[in-house]
Amino acid sequence: GAAFPTYKKIMSVIESDAKEKHLIVNGVECDPGLIHDKWFLRKFPDEIYKGIEILCKCIKFDSVTLAVKEIKGLNYPKDLNIHKVQDYYPVGAERILVKKVLNRHLSHKTVPADEGILILNVQTVYAVYNAVCKNIKADTRFLTAANIREKTGAVVKVKLGSKVNEIMEAVYPQAGHVFLGGGLMQCRMADDDDIIDRNTNFIAIADFPRYKESPLCSGCGLCASRCPVGLKVNKIAGLVDAGKLEKVQGMRAEKCMNCGSCSFVCLAGRNLSSRVKAAREYCKKG
Ligand code: SF4
Ligand code: SF4
Incomplete structure (x- = not known):
């Protein structure tokens, strides 16, 4: 599995x-x-x-x-x-x-x-x-290797435990930042010693996302409307920004599945999922 x-x-x-x-x-x-x-x-x-x-x-x-x-x-x-x-x-x-x-x-x-x-x-x-x-052991997996800059992708079969950077050098020899994770919306930059494990679905060459981090939330509500678990994302993010974490209790932040959709749609370019994550962790501790 x-x-x-x-x-x-x-x-x-x-x-x-x-x-x-x-x-x-x-x-x-x-x-x-x-x-x-x-x-x-x-x-x-x-x-x-x-x-x-x-x-x-x-x-x-x-x-x-x-x-x-x-x-x-x-x-x-x-x-x-x-x-x-x-x-x-x-x-x-x-x-x-x-x-x-x-x-x-x-x-x-x-x-x-x-x-x-x-x-x-x-x-x-x-x-x-x-x-x-x-009687074959599940020690390999198929995953998507993408070049986000060029909008191309390939299915690769890799051995669990292989080094991510070495695989990417073989698939896409051009230099670039390598990311890995469950998918495009939930990946992070790879370290030199990162390996393929059972959670790795996606490895990619990409540029860093640039969050504009505008302080001006227009209140459009797009983030909340796209949240698959129905969170009041902008309200939670506002409370996190204001340092009022105790007020996020009861706003169901623990339901966040870290999908990243809110950050993706925010017209003000805010990294909302990281704010909701902070609220979620606060609620879990509480
Ligand atoms: S990251 Fe969390 S808060 Fe944002 S859309 Fe996904 S589930 Fe909702
Ligand atoms: S999508 Fe961005 S601008 Fe719109 S309400 Fe949410 S945080 Fe504010």
């Missing part, structure tokens, strides 16, 4: 006393700029389908769904339910996907597996197939 061990997720679903059990195979790249899930779905349909069959032998699911953003070009048996979701960010986030596929609302404190919902990325399902049928 990604950061969370797959067997633990599976065991949680097996042990869950939920009345219904559901499997959602997540083929929905969450962040803009990721291209490897789409490629993966088309490259390994047989392996992914067999991986799903193996999971269905472990757990009697009431529904099995492959969630994707685009159906065109997919070649899967007709008995597999394929659910096309809208292409927006962050539709691949687990709770949002559950809402889209099962029409169920899960609070930010609820773990889907405890509710009988197993959500696995397509690459994890492929790894299940490889482990069970071919």
Whole structure:
């Protein structure tokens, strides 16, 4: 699996006393700029389908769904339910996907597996197939390597533990700042000793984002309207700027999923997600 061990997720679903059990195979790249899930779905349909069959032998699911953003070009048996979701960010986030596929609302404190919902990325399902049928260890992963300056990207297969900078030198030999992370919206600059781990979905050459940090919030409300968890982002950011962290209690900042959408849309160029992050950390401590 990604950061969370797959067997633990599976065991949680097996042990869950939920009345219904559901499997959602997540083929929905969450962040803009990721291209490897789409490629993966088309490259390994047989392996992914067999991986799903193996999971269905472990757990009697009431529904099995492959969630994707685009159906065109997919070649899967007709008995597999394929659910096309809208292409927006962050539709691949687990709770949002559950809402889209099962029409169920899960609070930010609820773990889907405890509710009988197993959500696995397509690459994890492929790894299940490889482990069970071919005895192949999951010590590699496919990810997106992008050159943001030139708006190009490639799917690369890398060994876990490889140095990020060395991979980028091989894929894009031109010099540049290297970033890594879960995706375009949640990446950071790579250090010399950063390695590929199970969380790495995205490595890129890019320039630093330039936040204008205008103090003049127009009150347009765009940040709040784009927040997938419905936070009053500008109000929280204003309280953080004013040093009134105690007043963010009750504003649900702990629900922030750090997607970065608020900073992206802010016309005043404010780095809002870092402010909400500060509020979130304050609330968690409190
Ligand atoms: S970073 Fe947090 S506050 Fe900003 S849009 Fe995403 S969830 Fe909302
Ligand atoms: S998007 Fe920016 S300018 Fe608009 S309300 Fe939010 S913080 Fe203010």
